[in-house]
Amino acid sequence: MWVLQTPFSVKQVHFSSHHYYSTHRYSRPPLCFFSPSTTTTEENKNNNQLIQSLCKQGSLKQALQVLCKEPNPTQQTYELLIYSCAHQNSLSDGLDVHRHLVDSGSDQDPFLATKLINMYSELGSIDHACQVFDETQDRTIYVWNAVFRALAMVGRGEQVLDLYAQMNWRGIPSDRFTYTYVLKACVNSASTVFPLQKGKEIHAHILRHGYEGRIHVMTTLLDMYARFGCVSNANAVFSAMPVKNSVSWSAMIACYAKNGVPMKALELFQLMVLEAHDSVPNSITMVSVLQACAALSALDLGRLIHGYILRRGLDSTLPVLSALITMYGRCGKLVLGQRVFDQMKKRDVVSWNSLISNYGMHGFGKRAIQIFEKMTYQGFSPTPISFVSVLGACSHAGLVKEGKTLFESMVSKYGIHPSMEHYACMVDLLGRANRMDEAIRIIEDLRSEPGPKVWGSLLGSCRIHCNVKLAERASKALFELEPWNAGNYVLLADIYTEAKMWNEVKRVKKLLEARGLQKIPGCSWIEVKRTIYSFVSVDGINPQNEELHALLLKLSSEMKEQGYVPQTKVVLYDLEEEEKERIVLGHSEKLAVAFGLINTAKGETIRITKNLRLCEDCHSVTKFISKFADREILVRDVNRFHHFKDGVCSCGDYW
């Protein structure tokens, strides 16, 4: 224990500490109520030791009291105090220590300034962190890096890049840490005009200064390209890395999985397992691998990966388990996803969200709502994503009333303010149910400009209900917001086609061409014996194609006898009816179904995945086939699952 010394008078004793902190300025008022002048060198030493040991014990308040009577705290003492404030999450104590530093002049010590910046950053007070940086005269690279890190952590990428320009201008050389921070800053700098260009400049900088062998720098660079969607640049960085480890392999696999090339992700994973002996896959790697399986609906492969995860004991983290739930859901195996969920010892809101989204995609809206309710009952607070999932589930199942109630509860019950995505969900929910007036009212009542997702939902609903007038309004907005999105032009052309407005169809197609865009080709795929076979509508490569067409022709004529009428209105060209029939018969989904009929055993469920929404003709043909061939057929389109059985689809023809 220590004994308090005699108080000595100070000018501003009336300042309560809180008054002082609230000014947020660091002028230098006297700080101590106790005389600093009477301490001896021996006492200094003792006080420093005392403060340090109090910090280590977690007695920060007592440590601060001793600090008050210690005129010469050492650097180590301050370091521990700063660390304790961050650790105990106490901004007021942090400000107090900072004040002492300023008073003693130690705030100019770049080592301590760095620690202060880190402390404020951890305490969530970025403005204080910046202030320390501004007031530090001797900015070592550590000081620069600390402020970059602090700014990058709160997403202020553009500020990092501005400061980085200043640093370069002053001729201060970057180190390997600087590069990782500024590369991250490129990704999250919203207001920088050409962030990718900036990233490429930094890339050049890195090479010029001989950092191409630094594994952290190169992995961050790879990841930057990945986040900009520049897959080939990312791959170039990865291939050129002289040394790779599990992190760099995982980053590259994640890049493929997230940028629409899941096949490549799986190939690279295979290469990693077979050839990269120093880089063993870990649970983070597996999350991306599972995402790739989910994207491909590769069930057999997914199960194989699940086995690998279990054998290697990589199933211990929540992200892996959530990714597993999603993988099974996307592969059409709701039950297996539910089993993973049931067997979890610990869950978080993401595990629940995964399950809700699975049921929603399969059209089990009521079940999704039940799970949502069970989740909240068990004390998990829903996140904005929970609502996207459960509202989506209502939309797929046509549960308008339930969806509206949930939407209202967002603010009233959970204090979550709907984002553009949630409004898009509501427009989708109402629009699909052909309640266009209400959908429009949602859009008109928005406080900010409606985003592309909102208009996209409306356009999608117009497609279902063939509402030309509203479609024109929605697409006008969309053509301005995302002129590069070919899908919008195609949707509008579809609507004109259905309305037989051929001149308008021509006009939209011309617009599409004039902007150098192309209709995304329909593609369907099926996994048979761990091999994925994909089909596009015009495909001369597959040797089985003739056989497939022959089978489809035979089925088609049989179906016509049973009342099937080809839905040729989906064809965007004004052609002879016969020609149109030929075109719809060659749709990729039908080829995949035919392939499944030929190459899987009787009684086995056929699982197809498609990159676009199912067309009406494919939908009705698949219904017929499920009855004719007595097969269950599971089709995942871009939005949801269709479960065909005995001539009926689980979507109730509502999709």
Place this chain on the structure above:
DNA sequence: GTAGGGTTAG
């Protein structure tokens, strides 16, 4: 003394 990859939706 500071650094790199991952979960749910759309």
